[in-house]
Amino acid sequence: MSIGSDHPAGADRIYAALVALGAEPVLDPELWPQGPQEGDRLRLLGVLLAKTELEITAATRLGEDEQFEDIADVVLGWTEQVGSSGIASNVLVNRLQRTAVQLMDGGEEKTAAGQVASGAAVVAAADVLSAHLQFEHGDVERTRRALDRTEASVIAVLEGMHEVRVAIGDVEE
Known part of the structure; x- marks a missing residue:
């Protein structure tokens, strides 16, 4: 393809x-x-x-x-x-990756926790879709690496959500 x-x-x-x-x-x-x-x-x-x-x-x-x-x-x-083929999925992965880069580059000294968490969520979406595509092509090692990246991104999402909750006083640091 x-x-x-x-x-x-x-x-x-x-x-x-x-x-x-x-x-x-x-x-x-x-x-x-x-x-x-x-x-x-x-x-x-x-x-x-x-x-x-x-x-x-x-x-x-x-x-x-x-x-x-x-x-x-x-x-x-x-x-x-x-179209709706695997090419469409590749285009979507590319779009998600560009979106993640834009979210994570806030242009500020320190990017806000919610923005970082949003970027990580988009990266997770791209990596899960990428894992799916790799699995469909029978590439277990690349599937595994994409899933590893997804897990790291999900952790970053949860950490960012927690930081925002701390900031609004819902939970303690």
Whole structure:
């Protein structure tokens, strides 16, 4: 099972999509005299992903009227593009890993316990799904390593939850 495209979008096409969405990053002409280069591809994809996620979030905010149908439409569109195979699971693991990195990098001197616990919960979800995929492929050793990482993450979730409980006075330190 591979993840790929017969016609992967190059940096120039991704940049053009960002221009069309009004979200292109400013490229200093001295640093990029030829415009976006293939080495910029992942960064540009990250910008495109952020723009897409911001648009989806603005369109599907759950409030008192909770528009789950809107989220279902987004998931339907995603599934139509990705499918529901093992590739979809790999994409989800990748998304969970990116989310965990973003949660754990609070940009502050010390990341809040609840934020760390949330990141650990996302890591646990990614590792359990990864363990499942490894098991389906018959790789017991990789399954075992993914489960070991999951257990470590679950411990971190519980520790973070405890820290938050201490902070609000529910339990003693």
